Amino acid sequence: MSVRAIIPFKPKNPKTRLSQLMSLEERESFAEMMLGDVVDAVVDGGCTPSILSTAPYCLTGIETIVHAGGLNEALNEILPKSQGPTLIVMSDLPLITPANITELVSTTARMAMVPGRGGGTNAIFLHNPSGFRADFYGASFLKHLGIAADLGLSCEIIDSFRLHDDIDEVEDLVEILTLGSGASRRYLERLGFAISVENGRVGVKRNPHE
Numbered sequence: 001m002s003v004r005a006i007i008p009f010k011p012k013n014p015k016t017r018l019s020q021l022m023s024l025e026e027r028e029s030f031a032e033m034m035l036g037d038v039v040d041a042v043v044d045g046g047c048t049p050s051i052l053s054t055a056p057y058c059l060t061g062i063e064t065i066v067h068a069g070g071l072n073e074a075l076n077e078i079l080p081k082s083q084g085p086t087l088i089v090m091s092d093l094p095l096i097t098p099a100n101i102t103e104l105v106s107t108t109a110r111m112a113m114v115p116g117r118g119g120g121t122n123a124i125f126l127h128n129p130s131g132f133r134a135d136f137y138g139a140s141f142l143k144h145l146g147i148a149a150d151l152g153l154s155c156e157i158i159d160s161f162r163l164h165d166d167i168d169e170v171e172d173l174v175e176i177l178t179l180g181s182g183a184s185r186r187y188l189e190r191l192g193f194a195i196s197v198e199n200g201r202v203g204v205k206r207n208p209h210e
Contacts, residue, residue, distance in 0.1 A: 003105045003125075005047040005087040006078065008071055009035050011057045015092070017169050021206050022191070030187055034167060035059070037094040037182040045101025047087055052078070075134040079126075086129040090122050094176055094184035095162040103158060110153040114163040115141045122163050173204045 013024060014031040022030065035051070039062060042049045051057065051064045052074055058064060067074035075088065087105060089096070104112050104125045111132070116122040119139040126132050131151055135143045148155045165175050167184075176185050177195050196205035 003047040003085045003087055004082060005042040005049045005089055005101075006052050006075070007035065007038055007042070007049055007089055007091050008052045008074075009057065009091045010054045012055045015168065018173075021170055021193075021204075026191060030184070031091070033183040033187040034094040035091045037180075037184050038089060038091050038096055040182065041096040041098050041101055042087075042089065044098035045105070046098075047101060047105065051091075071136050072134050075136075079129040079132055079134065082129045085125070085127050087126075088124045088134070090116075090166055092167045093122060093163055093165070094167060094182060095165055095179055097162060100158075100160055100163050103160070107156045107158075109156040111148060112156040112158055113141065113144060113148075114158045114160060116164060116166050120166070122166055123158070170204060174202055177204065 009031070011028060011031065013027070015022075015027045018027055018030070039049050039059065049062050051059060051062055053064055053066050054068060056066055065078070067077070079086065085105065087101070089101075104114070104123060107125060110127055112125040113121060114123040119141050121136060121140040121144050124134070124144065132153075133147060135147065145155065165172070167173070167176065173188060173193060174195065176188060177193060192207040193204055194207060196203045
């Protein structure tokens, strides 16, 4: 049975902390590029993607569920109805690879999780999602560990840099320009973004269009 991969996505006004270097249109296009990289990894990793979008959105050949409410509310409506193993993976992980997906869904534990920076959760795999309730935002990784313990679910923690590195801040773009190989990196380069080194510290700069 194919694993369903739910990918939360915000198509309108995403990534506001990148506003100092990107226009609204550019941020929306960049979010689409990152989503595309995640979808490609999910498909190549043997899973079936479903986009959970906060607004109407279409990606050819991919199921889209539109839910205008919060992420937790949306997921907690979907999970009890899910048939079979389910993966939740964030859409802003452009360094993700098919091997990362395969590792997650191959766990022998009842579930697997990937911690994000600042105590967040970047991915959850559940062999049986029906009794699980998502609780994202804040220290969600610890909250999800607590939920797993309350349900008696064994949990494997996947320690992966490529899955750990979600993109929110300008400084995060360094990782894409250094390690990325997909549409997200190509889009940044088309916009004129490049690595910058000042006083021994690595950052990003945006070169003006010629």
